[in-house]
Amino acid sequence: MKNRDARTGIEWIDRDECLRLLAGDEVGRLAVADGGAATIFPVNYRLDGEAIVFRTDPGTKLAQGPRAQVCFEIDHFDRQERTGWSVVVHGRFEEVTAYEAATFKRVHELPVDPWAGGEKAHWVRLVPQRITGRRVGPR
Amino acid sequence: MTPGEVDRNGLEVLARAECLRLLEQTTLGRVGVTVGALPAVLPVNYRLVEDRIVFRTSDGSKLDAATRNAVVAFEVDEMEPIGHTGWSVMVTGLTREVTDASELEALELANIPRWAPVGGERIVEISTDMISGRRIGHARPPERRGAP
Numbered sequence: 446m447k448n449r450d451a452r453t454g455i456e457w458i459d460r461d462e463c464l465r466l467l468a469g470d471e472v473g474r475l476a477v478a479d480g481g482a483a484t485i486f487p488v489n490y491r492l493d494g495e496a497i498v499f500r501t502d503p504g505t506k507l508a509q510g511p512r513a514q515v516c517f518e519i520d521h522f523d524r525q526e527r528t529g530w531s532v533v534v535h536g537r538f539e540e541v542t543a544y545e546a547a548t549f550k551r552v553h554e555l556p557v558d559p560w561a562g563g564e565k566a567h568w569v570r571l572v573p574q575r576i577t578g579r580r581v582g583p584r
Numbered sequence: 585m586t587p588g589e590v591d592r593n594g595l596e597v598l599a600r601a602e603c604l605r606l607l608e609q610t611t612l613g614r615v616g617v618t619v620g621a622l623p624a625v626l627p628v629n630y631r632l633v634e635d636r637i638v639f640r641t642s643d644g645s646k647l648d649a650a651t652r653n654a655v656v657a658f659e660v661d662e663m664e665p666i667g668h669t670g671w672s673v674m675v676t677g678l679t680r681e682v683t684d685a686s687e688l689e690a691l692e693l694a695n696i697p698r699w700a701p702v703g704g705e706r707i708v709e710i711s712t713d714m715i716s717g718r719r720i721g722h723a724r725p726p727e728r729r730g731a732p
Contacts, residue, residue: 453642472663472670476616476623483616483623485659487672502593518625522612529612531627560668560720562594 450579458578463532466519466578468492473519475499475571477509490517491555493548496572497534498541500557500565506538507567513538517571528582536573591718598717603673606717607632607660611697613639616657617650624650629697630658636709637675638682638696643704651679651708658710669721676714682707 448457458466467473476485486506490499497517501507509515515538522529541552552568559565589597598606607613615626626647630639637658641648650656655678663670682688691707 453645471665474614474625474659474661476625476657478618478621478623481618481621482655482676483618483625483657484676485614485616485625485657485674487659487661487663487670514622516616516623516625518614518627520612520614520627522627524611529627533625535622535624560670563592 454581456580458530458532458580460576463534463576463578464492464495466530466532467497467534467576470519470521473497473517475506476516476518477506477513479505479509489557489559489561491557493552493555493570495576496570497536498552498555498557498568498570500559501567501569502563502565503567506569507540509538511538511540515571523582526582528580530578530580532576532578534571534573535575536571539570539572541568541570595718595720598671598673598719600715603715603717604632604635604712606662606671606673607637607675607712610660610662613637613658613660615639615647615651616659617647617654619646619650626650631694631696632712633691633694633709635712637677637712638691638694638707638709640696640705641708643706648706652681654679656710664721667721669719671717671719673715673717675710675712677710677712679708679710682709 474485475488476483488499490497517534520531543549613630615628617624628639630637658675661672
Protein backbone atom coordinates (compact mmCIF):
# COMPACT_ATOMS: atom_id res chain seq x y z
CA MET A 446 0.00 0.00 0.00
CA LYS A 447 1.62 3.18 -1.22
CA ASN A 448 1.71 6.17 1.02
CA ARG A 449 1.08 9.13 -1.22
CA ASP A 450 0.56 12.83 -0.77
CA ALA A 451 -2.99 13.32 -2.07
CA ARG A 452 -2.22 16.84 -3.29
CA THR A 453 0.97 16.23 -5.26
CA GLY A 454 0.95 12.49 -5.89
CA ILE A 455 4.42 12.27 -4.35
CA GLU A 456 5.08 8.96 -2.61
CA TRP A 457 6.49 9.03 0.90
CA ILE A 458 9.39 6.66 1.46
CA ASP A 459 9.38 4.90 4.82
CA ARG A 460 12.25 5.19 7.29
CA ASP A 461 13.74 1.72 6.60
CA GLU A 462 13.83 2.36 2.87
CA CYS A 463 15.36 5.81 3.51
CA LEU A 464 18.13 4.14 5.52
CA ARG A 465 18.70 1.62 2.73
CA LEU A 466 19.04 4.46 0.24
CA LEU A 467 21.43 6.27 2.59
CA ALA A 468 23.51 3.11 2.97
CA GLY A 469 23.78 2.81 -0.81
CA ASP A 470 25.32 6.19 -1.48
CA GLU A 471 28.52 7.96 -0.47
CA VAL A 472 28.09 11.62 -1.42
CA GLY A 473 25.42 13.85 0.06
CA ARG A 474 24.81 17.48 0.80
CA LEU A 475 25.04 19.00 4.21
CA ALA A 476 23.18 22.22 4.97
CA VAL A 477 24.02 24.40 7.93
CA ALA A 478 22.47 27.69 9.00
CA ASP A 479 25.51 29.93 8.89
CA GLY A 480 24.72 33.37 10.26
CA GLY A 481 21.00 32.85 9.67
CA ALA A 482 21.25 31.84 6.01
CA ALA A 483 21.59 28.27 4.81
CA THR A 484 24.78 27.06 3.18
CA ILE A 485 25.16 23.72 1.42
CA PHE A 486 28.29 21.55 1.16
CA PRO A 487 28.73 18.29 -0.73
CA VAL A 488 30.35 15.73 1.61
CA ASN A 489 31.56 12.14 1.41
CA TYR A 490 29.88 10.06 4.09
CA ARG A 491 29.19 6.59 5.47
CA LEU A 492 26.52 5.31 7.82
CA ASP A 493 27.26 4.33 11.41
CA GLY A 494 24.01 2.60 12.29
CA GLU A 495 21.56 5.39 11.53
CA ALA A 496 24.08 8.17 11.97
CA ILE A 497 25.76 9.88 9.03
CA VAL A 498 29.53 10.09 9.44
CA PHE A 499 31.80 12.46 7.57
CA ARG A 500 35.20 14.04 8.04
CA THR A 501 36.06 17.69 7.98
CA ASP A 502 38.63 20.36 8.77
CA PRO A 503 38.02 23.42 10.93
CA GLY A 504 35.73 25.79 9.01
CA THR A 505 32.10 26.72 8.51
CA LYS A 506 30.73 23.28 9.42
CA LEU A 507 32.58 22.89 12.70
CA ALA A 508 32.10 26.57 13.50
CA GLN A 509 28.39 25.87 13.97
CA GLY A 510 29.42 24.40 17.30
CA PRO A 511 28.72 21.11 18.98
CA ARG A 512 25.17 19.84 18.73
CA ALA A 513 24.31 22.33 15.97
CA GLN A 514 21.13 21.50 14.09
CA VAL A 515 21.89 20.53 10.50
CA CYS A 516 20.20 18.97 7.49
CA PHE A 517 21.55 16.32 5.13
CA GLU A 518 20.19 15.36 1.73
CA ILE A 519 20.78 12.75 -0.96
CA ASP A 520 18.80 12.32 -4.14
CA HIS A 521 18.69 10.55 -7.45
CA PHE A 522 16.72 11.74 -10.43
CA ASP A 523 16.28 10.39 -13.93
CA ARG A 524 15.51 13.20 -16.33
CA GLN A 525 14.43 10.93 -19.18
CA GLU A 526 12.04 8.87 -17.09
CA ARG A 527 10.97 11.84 -14.97
CA THR A 528 11.37 9.75 -11.85
CA GLY A 529 13.44 10.27 -8.79
CA TRP A 530 13.70 10.25 -5.05
CA SER A 531 15.23 12.27 -2.27
CA VAL A 532 16.00 11.55 1.36
CA VAL A 533 16.33 14.34 3.90
CA VAL A 534 17.75 13.88 7.38
CA HIS A 535 17.38 16.45 10.13
CA GLY A 536 19.53 16.11 13.19
CA ARG A 537 22.39 17.31 15.28
CA PHE A 538 26.09 17.40 14.70
CA GLU A 539 28.35 15.69 17.13
CA GLU A 540 32.09 15.48 16.80
CA VAL A 541 33.44 12.05 17.66
CA THR A 542 36.34 12.43 20.06
CA ALA A 543 38.61 9.99 21.83
CA TYR A 544 36.57 10.56 25.00
CA GLU A 545 33.97 8.18 23.60
CA ALA A 546 36.40 5.37 22.98
CA ALA A 547 33.99 2.78 21.58
CA THR A 548 32.28 5.16 19.14
CA PHE A 549 35.63 6.67 18.20
CA LYS A 550 37.09 3.28 17.31
CA ARG A 551 34.01 2.11 15.41
CA VAL A 552 33.60 5.34 13.45
CA HIS A 553 37.28 5.58 12.54
CA GLU A 554 37.06 2.14 10.96
CA LEU A 555 34.43 3.35 8.47
CA PRO A 556 35.77 3.88 4.94
CA VAL A 557 34.97 7.59 4.92
CA ASP A 558 37.37 8.65 2.23
CA PRO A 559 36.92 12.28 1.23
CA TRP A 560 37.62 12.92 -2.44
CA ALA A 561 38.84 16.38 -1.51
CA GLY A 562 42.26 16.93 -0.01
CA GLY A 563 43.05 18.36 3.39
CA GLU A 564 43.73 16.52 6.59
CA LYS A 565 40.04 16.17 7.55
CA ALA A 566 41.00 14.98 11.02
CA HIS A 567 37.64 15.84 12.58
CA TRP A 568 35.15 12.98 12.44
CA VAL A 569 31.58 14.14 12.77
CA ARG A 570 28.35 12.21 13.26
CA LEU A 571 24.96 13.51 12.34
CA VAL A 572 22.49 11.79 14.62
CA PRO A 573 19.08 11.78 12.92
CA GLN A 574 16.06 13.17 14.65
CA ARG A 575 13.88 12.94 11.59
CA ILE A 576 14.35 11.04 8.33
CA THR A 577 11.98 11.66 5.44
CA GLY A 578 11.98 10.49 1.86
CA ARG A 579 9.95 11.21 -1.22
CA ARG A 580 9.64 9.61 -4.60
CA VAL A 581 8.16 11.09 -7.79
CA GLY A 582 7.12 9.42 -11.01
CA PRO A 583 5.66 6.03 -11.89
CA ARG A 584 6.64 2.99 -9.86
CA MET B 585 40.93 35.16 -9.12
CA THR B 586 43.62 33.51 -11.18
CA PRO B 587 42.96 30.62 -13.57
CA GLY B 588 43.81 27.24 -12.11
CA GLU B 589 43.45 28.50 -8.55
CA VAL B 590 42.92 25.79 -5.96
CA ASP B 591 41.47 26.08 -2.47
CA ARG B 592 42.95 24.69 0.75
CA ASN B 593 41.46 21.26 -0.02
CA GLY B 594 43.09 21.09 -3.42
CA LEU B 595 39.80 21.72 -5.23
CA GLU B 596 39.85 23.80 -8.37
CA VAL B 597 38.11 27.14 -7.85
CA LEU B 598 35.73 27.77 -10.75
CA ALA B 599 35.30 31.16 -12.37
CA ARG B 600 31.85 32.73 -12.58
CA ALA B 601 31.56 32.02 -16.32
CA GLU B 602 32.29 28.33 -15.77
CA CYS B 603 29.81 28.19 -12.85
CA LEU B 604 27.10 29.64 -15.10
CA ARG B 605 27.96 27.20 -17.89
CA LEU B 606 27.51 24.29 -15.46
CA LEU B 607 24.25 25.71 -14.10
CA GLU B 608 22.97 25.87 -17.66
CA GLN B 609 23.68 22.17 -18.23
CA THR B 610 21.51 20.71 -15.48
CA THR B 611 17.96 21.21 -14.31
CA LEU B 612 17.98 19.73 -10.81
CA GLY B 613 19.23 21.79 -7.91
CA ARG B 614 18.76 21.99 -4.19
CA VAL B 615 17.49 25.00 -2.34
CA GLY B 616 18.89 25.48 1.14
CA VAL B 617 16.60 27.44 3.41
CA THR B 618 16.16 28.11 7.06
CA VAL B 619 12.80 27.23 8.54
CA GLY B 620 12.48 28.60 12.05
CA ALA B 621 16.27 29.16 12.11
CA LEU B 622 16.90 25.49 11.25
CA PRO B 623 18.50 24.49 7.95
CA ALA B 624 16.55 22.46 5.40
CA VAL B 625 17.31 21.22 1.89
CA LEU B 626 14.65 20.97 -0.81
CA PRO B 627 15.36 19.50 -4.27
CA VAL B 628 13.95 21.58 -7.09
CA ASN B 629 13.82 21.61 -10.88
CA TYR B 630 15.08 24.84 -12.36
CA ARG B 631 16.36 26.58 -15.44
CA LEU B 632 19.05 29.19 -15.77
CA VAL B 633 17.45 32.11 -17.60
CA GLU B 634 19.61 35.15 -18.34
CA ASP B 635 21.95 34.36 -15.46
CA ARG B 636 19.09 33.90 -13.00
CA ILE B 637 17.91 30.67 -11.42
CA VAL B 638 14.21 30.23 -12.02
CA PHE B 639 11.92 27.56 -10.55
CA ARG B 640 8.28 26.90 -9.73
CA THR B 641 6.80 26.49 -6.29
CA SER B 642 3.29 25.23 -5.65
CA ASP B 643 1.04 27.09 -3.25
CA GLY B 644 1.21 25.96 0.32
CA SER B 645 4.33 23.85 -0.13
CA LYS B 646 7.32 24.03 2.17
CA LEU B 647 9.38 25.43 -0.71
CA ASP B 648 6.74 28.07 -1.31
CA ALA B 649 6.75 29.16 2.32
CA ALA B 650 10.54 29.17 2.60
CA THR B 651 11.22 31.19 -0.55
CA ARG B 652 9.16 34.30 0.06
CA ASN B 653 11.72 37.13 0.03
CA ALA B 654 14.24 34.98 1.83
CA VAL B 655 17.99 34.64 1.53
CA VAL B 656 18.55 31.11 0.29
CA ALA B 657 21.38 28.91 -0.85
CA PHE B 658 21.12 27.09 -4.15
CA GLU B 659 23.37 24.17 -4.96
CA VAL B 660 23.97 22.04 -8.04
CA ASP B 661 26.51 19.28 -8.32
CA GLU B 662 27.53 16.28 -10.35
CA MET B 663 29.63 13.57 -8.75
CA GLU B 664 31.21 10.54 -10.35
CA PRO B 665 31.95 7.94 -7.66
CA ILE B 666 34.21 5.69 -9.74
CA GLY B 667 36.72 8.33 -10.72
CA HIS B 668 36.17 10.47 -7.62
CA THR B 669 35.55 13.44 -9.85
CA GLY B 670 32.85 16.04 -9.77
CA TRP B 671 31.91 19.63 -9.40
CA SER B 672 29.56 21.76 -7.36
CA VAL B 673 28.23 25.27 -7.76
CA MET B 674 26.74 27.33 -4.94
CA VAL B 675 24.66 30.45 -5.21
CA THR B 676 23.51 32.61 -2.34
CA GLY B 677 20.81 35.16 -2.99
CA LEU B 678 17.50 36.74 -2.25
CA THR B 679 14.46 35.07 -3.77
CA ARG B 680 12.11 37.19 -5.83
CA GLU B 681 8.70 36.20 -7.10
CA VAL B 682 8.20 36.93 -10.80
CA THR B 683 4.81 38.60 -11.16
CA ASP B 684 5.23 40.88 -14.14
CA ALA B 685 3.10 39.57 -17.04
CA SER B 686 5.71 40.16 -19.75
CA GLU B 687 8.44 38.56 -17.64
CA LEU B 688 6.21 35.55 -17.01
CA GLU B 689 5.47 35.27 -20.70
CA ALA B 690 9.19 35.30 -21.50
CA LEU B 691 9.78 32.61 -18.88
CA GLU B 692 7.00 30.46 -20.34
CA LEU B 693 9.29 29.97 -23.36
CA ALA B 694 12.14 28.92 -21.09
CA ASN B 695 10.19 25.78 -20.24
CA ILE B 696 10.75 25.71 -16.49
CA PRO B 697 10.45 22.02 -15.55
CA ARG B 698 7.50 20.85 -13.53
CA TRP B 699 7.45 17.36 -12.07
CA ALA B 700 4.78 17.32 -9.44
CA PRO B 701 2.29 19.92 -10.53
CA VAL B 702 -0.98 20.85 -8.92
CA GLY B 703 -3.01 23.94 -8.41
CA GLY B 704 -1.63 27.40 -7.99
CA GLU B 705 2.02 28.15 -8.30
CA ARG B 706 4.54 30.92 -8.19
CA ILE B 707 7.60 31.48 -10.33
CA VAL B 708 10.57 32.34 -8.15
CA GLU B 709 14.02 33.52 -9.18
CA ILE B 710 17.38 33.87 -7.49
CA SER B 711 20.08 36.18 -8.76
CA THR B 712 23.48 34.60 -9.36
CA ASP B 713 25.44 37.67 -8.23
CA MET B 714 26.98 35.61 -5.44
CA ILE B 715 28.23 32.43 -7.03
CA SER B 716 31.09 30.05 -6.37
CA GLY B 717 32.10 26.67 -7.68
CA ARG B 718 34.60 23.90 -7.14
CA ARG B 719 35.81 21.02 -9.25
CA ILE B 720 37.44 17.89 -7.92
CA GLY B 721 39.64 15.38 -9.67
CA HIS B 722 41.27 15.81 -13.04
CA ALA B 723 39.92 18.96 -14.62
CA ARG B 724 38.75 18.82 -18.19
CA PRO B 725 39.42 21.84 -20.35
CA PRO B 726 36.10 23.72 -20.53
CA GLU B 727 34.22 23.47 -23.83
CA ARG B 728 33.80 27.03 -24.87
CA ARG B 729 30.44 28.09 -26.11
CA GLY B 730 30.50 29.03 -29.79
CA ALA B 731 33.85 27.35 -30.36
CA PRO B 732 34.26 25.68 -33.76
